Amino acid sequence: MNALEDEADFVIVGTGAGGATAARVLSAAGHSVVMLEEGARLVTADRPRDLLGAMAQAFRDMGTNATEGASPLPLLQARCVGGATAINSGIIWRLPDDVRRDWSERFGLGELVDERRLSEAFDAIERELEITDTTPALWGGNAALMARGAEALGLPGKAIARNATRCKGAAQ
Amino acid sequence: MAFADFERRWIVAILSGFTAPEGALPVADDEVDYVHAAEVMAAGSRFKARVGLRVAVWVFALAPAWALGRPQTLDEVPAATRSALLARLLEHRVYGVRGLATLLKLVASLAMMRAPAIRARSGYDRAAEAQTRASRHALPIVGAQGVGA
Numbered sequence: 314m315n316a317l318e319d320e321a322d323f324v325i326v327g328t329g330a331g332g333a334t335a336a337r338v339l340s341a342a343g344h345s346v347v348m349l350e351e352g353a354r355l356v357t358a359d360r361p362r363d364l365l366g367a368m369a370q371a372f373r374d375m376g377t378n379a380t381e382g383a384s385p386l387p388l389l390q391a392r393c394v395g396g397a398t399a400i401n402s403g404i405i406w407r408l409p410d411d412v413r414r415d416w417s418e419r420f421g422l423g424e425l426v427d428e429r430r431l432s433e434a435f436d437a438i439e440r441e442l443e444i445t446d447t448t449p450a451l452w453g454g455n456a457a458l459m460a461r462g463a464e465a466l467g468l469p470g471k472a473i474a475r476n477a478t479r480c481k482g483a484a485q
Numbered sequence: 486m487a488f489a490d491f492e493r494r495w496i497v498a499i500l501s502g503f504t505a506p507e508g509a510l511p512v513a514d515d516e517v518d519y520v521h522a523a524e525v526m527a528a529g530s531r532f533k534a535r536v537g538l539r540v541a542v543w544v545f546a547l548a549p550a551w552a553l554g555r556p557q558t559l560d561e562v563p564a565a566t567r568s569a570l571l572a573r574l575l576e577h578r579v580y581g582v583r584g585l586a587t588l589l590k591l592v593a594s595l596a597m598m599r600a601p602a603i604r605a606r607s608g609y610d611r612a613a614e615a616q617t618r619a620s621r622h623a624l625p626i627v628g629a630q631g632v633g634a
Binding site (some may be wrong): 362363365366368369372374375377383452 | 522525527529530531533534595596598599604610
């Protein structure tokens with residue numbers, strides 16, 4: 314392994330949503346930041362079009378991680394620059410309010426998860442990432458079928474918000 | 486994780502049993518490399534998942550014995566019986582059986598969608614015109630090794 318010497322105010326391990334956001338905030342505040350990532354920086358044109366190949370390239374452990382405990386839940390993680398944001402189709406949504414309240418009450422996070430401050434932060438993130446609801450033109454067959462089913466049953470539903478404004482739906 | 490020859494036969498019998506030749510997306514026997522998909526899945530998975538995949542192969546290969554009372558392995562029963570049995574196991578009352586069945590069906594799906602002809606028939610792919618070469622906000626990389634960066 315080659316040694317690499319560098320110097321920065323902050324070193325962030327992981328380049329996913331959390332690491333990238335931390336780097337963005339620290340950098341904007343004038344600090345120098347180095348981010349460490351174990352996976353490759355993937356270029357769209359080099360990504361396999363088949364899911365098996367794409368998973369082998371970018372998913373940690375082929376997506377077989379799960380939570381510990383009596384009822385294990387699948388836990389998709391990535392191993393590439395961008396972390397899970399590079400493999401989740403750009404899906405992005407706000408922290409649900411019941412979860413926010415639960416975190417606040419159980420862990421005493423107080424103003425760290427203050428409703429107003431979080432809302433302002435989400436507003437800023439959504440503006441910067443140009444987050445919009447997925448347009449019907451980009452829905453797959455499954456989504457269209459789900460929408461028809463929800464409408465027929467009178468159930469509420471909406472398109473998922475994504476940070477994919479210039480996405481052309483090439484399944485990559 | 487290398488599979489033995491008999492396990493490879495089992496894998497083909499199990500995974501091909503999830504596809505329906507007369508269904509909306511017909512699949513020919515020689516179109517899909519099921520063993521390759523299982524090997525890629527096993528090689529990249531964490532230890533527990535590798536063990537789970539191998540257990541699933543054995544449990545389902547022996548399903549005719551424990552589910553139908555027939556002294557045969559899954560590769561020895563007719564294709565229609567195989568598919569019907571797998572469909573039953575996907576809805577089995579025991580969560581673990583349903584979970585393993587789902588895992589195997591997932592691998593079968595991944596294998597199917599590697600085949601260009603099947604992908605073309607499925608209509609899944611859209612035009613590749615959206616391929617881009619670089620991010621709008623490419624970060625400077627000060628060092629990289631062993632990751633193809």
